[in-house]
Amino acid sequence: MKKLITALMLLSMTAGVMALPDDVKANNGGVESLRGSAELDVTRRADPHKRVLKDRAPIERNYVHQPPVVPHQIRGYRVDLNSNKCLSCHGWKYARETGATKISPTHFETRDGMTLSDVSPRRYFCLQCHVPQVDGRPLIENQFKAVDSLTQQ
């Protein structure tokens, strides 16, 4: 008898869930993200790829100590154990010839402030801090302004 009751209860519960209309099952509770809302049972169409900006003049910094962003394309530029393409222009050996911005002397320092003769391993992976830019618009409007001392007149 006990078994029968359990079975009946289970059956009624599953049937109850199955009988729910689809829109209730997939309801996301009205949650919206900055990229719009999507129901759980719908795969939202992906946004189109944004294009990386081609060669531009250096982009101004927004705050002191901000790592400058990369104002050019970097497709296929590898930074790994074997090679570092960034340093082929931005390294001190080549910066004058290529007209690229030299890496700052802080990149030669270890974390306890000792200056090495070459780029410090902790500063070797350029793209950890310096990132290329795409032509995207801010998702929400904002009135951010760089500090006065960094704004070029």
Added chain:
Amino acid sequence: MMKFIKNIWQALSTPSKAGVGIVLALGFAGGVIFWGGFNTALSLTNTEEFCIGCHEMNDNVYEEYKETIHYANRSGVRATCPDCHVPKDWTHKIIRKIAASKEVWGMLTGIIDTREKFVEHRKSMAMREWKRMKDNDSRECRNCHNFEYMDFSEQGSRSVKMHSSALASGEKTCIDCHKGIAHQLPDMKGVPGWH
């Protein structure tokens, strides 16, 4: 007996007009077939499918090349293995093909038949190819990328700076700067232009 040999000799030394014609015709036909067959076989070895028929190429360089712009791009124009690694004109092609017979030996002896062996040999192989391109002024690049027709107004400012100076004066050639554009690089320590 002597007479018999003399007769044969006579027949051979004074061929009839028809005989000469037949020999010439056969020689011509044979030449056409041989030459056609040779060139067909040669062009068969000049395809991407042939190159990646060996796992050494398929698993290493081809996999790396698949991420690059010469494999896939917006307009679908491609440069496959032989476009860069085999000269287009006949003389240089034959010279390269003969040199490449060493690669068959390498395949048979398995000099790079594992990933580890390949990585270990990558630098010497890459340096050989860079030297070849440097020596021929990047001839295979220039089969498609013709300096005469570069529109600097369409290039990025960094490209213009380099192309209008070092490349234009002939001081540098394509491969001097564009290394590792289709394959991954070996350890670049000591290579000019690299950190």
